Amino acid sequence: MRIILAPMEGVVDHLMRDMLTQIGGFDLCITEFVRVVDQLLPRRVFTRLCPELLNGGKTPAGTPVRVQLLGQEPEWLAENAARAVALGSPGVDLNFGCPAKTVNKSKGGAVLLKETETLYRIMQAVRSAVPAEFPVTAKMRLGFDDTSLALDNARALAEAGASELTVHARTKADGYRPPAYWPWIAEIRKVIAIPVIANGEIWQPADAQLCRQQSGSSDIMLGRGALAQPNLALRIRDGVPLLPWPQVLEMLMRYSEYEIAGDKGLYYSNRIKQWFSYLRLQYPQAEVLFQQLRLLRKSADIVLLLQQHLRQPA
Numbered sequence: 260m261r262i263i264l265a266p267m268e269g270v271v272d273h274l275m276r277d278m279l280t281q282i283g284g285f286d287l288c289i290t291e292f293v294r295v296v297d298q299l300l301p302r303r304v305f306t307r308l309c310p311e312l313l314n315g316g317k318t319p320a321g322t323p324v325r326v327q328l329l330g331q332e333p334e335w336l337a338e339n340a341a342r343a344v345a346l347g348s349p350g351v352d353l354n355f356g357c358p359a360k361t362v363n364k365s366k367g368g369a370v371l372l373k374e375t376e377t378l379y380r381i382m383q384a385v386r387s388a389v390p391a392e393f394p395v396t397a398k399m400r401l402g403f404d405d406t407s408l409a410l411d412n413a414r415a416l417a418e419a420g421a422s423e424l425t426v427h428a429r430t431k432a433d434g435y436r437p438p439a440y441w442p443w444i445a446e447i448r449k450v451i452a453i454p455v456i457a458n459g460e461i462w463q464p465a466d467a468q469l470c471r472q473q474s475g476s477s478d479i480m481l482g483r484g485a486l487a488q489p490n491l492a493l494r495i496r497d498g499v500p501l502l503p504w505p506q507v508l509e510m511l512m513r514y515s516e517y518e519i520a521g522d523k524g525l526y527y528s529n530r531i532k533q534w535f536s537y538l539r540l541q542y543p544q545a546e547v548l549f550q551q552l553r554l555l556r557k558s559a560d561i562v563l564l565l566q567q568h569l570r571q572p573a
């Protein structure tokens with residue numbers, strides 16, 4: 260079984276990857292998407308989103324981090340994929356799942372699921388641009404409005420040379436509403452021979468078990484569940500108990516110690532609020548703290564509040 264940390268734009272940055280892979284249980288991370296339009300992006304765009312490139316393409320804990328690209332132009336995606344790998348990314352992932360409106364207007368993400376032929380051309384161009392020893396992978400939803408092209412799309416990606424495919428088992432129209440249709444992943448697995456990674460709605464170890472049963476995939480990808488329970492991957496793998504709240508608090512404070520260049524002090528406060536919106540799903544203590552924290556803007560005030568809570572008896 261492999262467990263992969265999902266790409267999450269605006270939430271799972273290199274700091275989050277660092278913390279979650281230190282806790283452990285993950286075999287691979289995928290970055291937030293790099294948006295490709297009509298140029299070869301400079302090195303700094305890649306290293307800003309994926310500073311792990313400066314560390315051999317791995318988090319400090321040693322977990323590989325693969326760069327994800329999003330766009331619609333096969334040639335530009337190919338050139339940028341080659342650059343990402345040249346800079347040290349262990350392969351490239353292509354995003355065919357992002358539902359955001361602005362992304363779809365300029366075609367990228369889930370809207371391409373309406374165009375099987377374009378998926379094929381993109382994958383083929385990127386595959387030929389990236390040296391064969393590096394995986395080129397794709398992440399797709401079941402479709403845009405409906406699932407009518409799910410199998411064709413998966414087949415096209417596999418035939419064009421994808422090394423593996425992650426399936427977020429919902430359409431774009433489903434958004435993030437439960438359920439995730441894990442049995443659909445089993446249908447996709449029947450028509451392609453490459454490894455398929457199952458993704459969507461894995462919040463608890465029992466969900467992982469059911470997802471693996473229903474999808475037939477041993478490999479899974481965790482998104483929001485890993486933010487709600489920072490040790491979810493280890494819980495799934497080894498059956499360890501939920502990380503105690505004081506340890507989560509300490510981790511949140513460590514997060515504040517990272518310096519983010521040029522962020523005007525809002526980076527930490529924004530990101531930590533995002534993180535809390537997931538933690539509160541699992542930890543009642545996070546709900547209480549979130550109500551106080553959401554009113555604060557300065558990182559220093561947030562750290563002070565966390566320290567006060569850490570000192571409180573459980």
Ligand SMILES: Cc1cc2nc3c(=O)[nH]c(=O)nc-3n(C[C@H](O)[C@H](O)[C@H](O)COP(=O)(O)O)c2cc1C
Nearest residue numbers: 265266267268291292354427459460461481482483
């Ligand atoms: C805030 C947010 C940002 C996301 N950003 C990306 C992204 O950059 N690339 C991508 O392929 N998927 C992205 N996704 C989708 C997730 O990777 C994942 O497929 C989805 O959340 C379902 O998994 P989950 O139920 O385990 O969270 C994002 C999801 C969320 C909630």
